Amino acid sequence: MTVLVTGGAGYIGSHMVWKLLDAGERVIVLDRLSTGFDWAVPAEAKLVVGDIGDQDLVETLLGENEIKSVFHFAGSVVVPDSVSDPLSYYLNNTVKSRTLIEACVHQGVSEFIFSSTAAVYGTPAEAIPVKEEAELRPESPYGTSKLMTELMLRDVAAAHPLHYACLRYFNVAGADPLGRTGQSTPKATHLIKAACEAALSKRPEMRVFGTDYPTPDGTCIRDYIHITDLIEAHYLALQHLRNEGGNLIANCGYGHGLSVFEVIDMVKQVSGLDFDVVLSDRRAGDAVSVVADSSLIKSQLGWQPGHDNLQEIVTHALAWEAALERRNNKT
Numbered sequence: 001m002t003v004l005v006t007g008g009a010g011y012i013g014s015h016m017v018w019k020l021l022d023a024g025e026r027v028i029v030l031d032r033l034s035t036g037f038d039w040a041v042p043a044e045a046k047l048v049v050g051d052i053g054d055q056d057l058v059e060t061l062l063g064e065n066e067i068k069s070v071f072h073f074a075g076s077v078v079v080p081d082s083v084s085d086p087l088s089y090y091l092n093n094t095v096k097s098r099t100l101i102e103a104c105v106h107q108g109v110s111e112f113i114f115s116s117t118a119a120v121y122g123t124p125a126e127a128i129p130v131k132e133e134a135e136l137r138p139e140s141p142y143g144t145s146k147l148m149t150e151l152m153l154r155d156v157a158a159a160h161p162l163h164y165a166c167l168r169y170f171n172v173a174g175a176d177p178l179g180r181t182g183q184s185t186p187k188a189t190h191l192i193k194a195a196c197e198a199a200l201s202k203r204p205e206m207r208v209f210g211t212d213y214p215t216p217d218g219t220c221i222r223d224y225i226h227i228t229d230l231i232e233a234h235y236l237a238l239q240h241l242r243n244e245g246g247n248l249i250a251n252c253g254y255g256h257g258l259s260v261f262e263v264i265d266m267v268k269q270v271s272g273l274d275f276d277v278v279l280s281d282r283r284a285g286d287a288v289s290v291v292a293d294s295s296l297i298k299s300q301l302g303w304q305p306g307h308d309n310l311q312e313i314v315t316h317a318l319a320w321e322a323a324l325e326r327r328n329n330k331t
């Protein structure tokens, strides 16, 4: 069977492509290469450079290849950018998702797996770890744009024979343990990538955004999930939908949090390199603590984390950062 992966040239999408190929699936990637890289798509997959908002193109791809399963990763992901340019987030993440979903309905796609986010919760008002049934109060256009797509899928699945899974990611980090792909976006804002760049002198220093939070060491707490475990959750979701297990909305995280200082210390320890750490003001929009309750994905999909280990996450992230530097120096 052929599977379509939108955004398959990006960080998370490219890991999904490798997983699907490893599992013996045929893969077509649809990516407009706005932030992804053609070299991130394995040669065994077919890369189509194009836009998910091009309904004719998507319908042709789905129809000609008899595609029944779609993983949808394409989208814009920088929270502060969504605040300054909300309309492009509603276009890329909501309007174009609607076009993609319509193409899927027309072409009889039966499994649709959507890359959602913990940003749909906003600052969790209730208990932490946060459960899926918590109130949804996104605090950025990014979170709202993703939530709107979740709601479209819910309504479309009630009216058409399309089954869906929305996976709400917490903080995804690390890289393929075999070193085949990783996070390659320049000017990344994510903590672990930024710290790895500082360790390898790709940036002059590391900034810590806020040290006066009500946490044990004053910095924010996040639930960092290894990309391999996140991808395994997607693959299990595909099997679940193929086996008619029913629609699913599930958190993807480990259920425990780590502080910014703990992460930076681990990057220094694993790399054996020191770098300047500048204590800065709080970054607008950061929640104090965001941690997943992951009991639902465990019970529904039988998902079990295999890489719940900060040292391992950092080791793989650093290895990829070093490989990326070698690649960029060659080109």
Ligand code: UFG
Pocket (backbone or CB within 6 Å): 077, 079, 117, 118, 119, 142, 169, 170, 171, 189, 190, 191, 192, 194, 206, 207, 208, 209, 210, 220, 221, 222, 260, 283, 286, 290
């Ligand atoms: N941080 C720093 N310095 C940096 C980068 C980050 O101190 O250079 C801090 C942040 O202030 C925050 C923590 O590290 O406290 C994690 O920040 P990230 O930018 O790595 O991740 P976020 O938690 O802000 O965002 C992530 C995803 C979003 C998603 C959100 C959902 O990147 O896509 O989780 O909660 F929407």
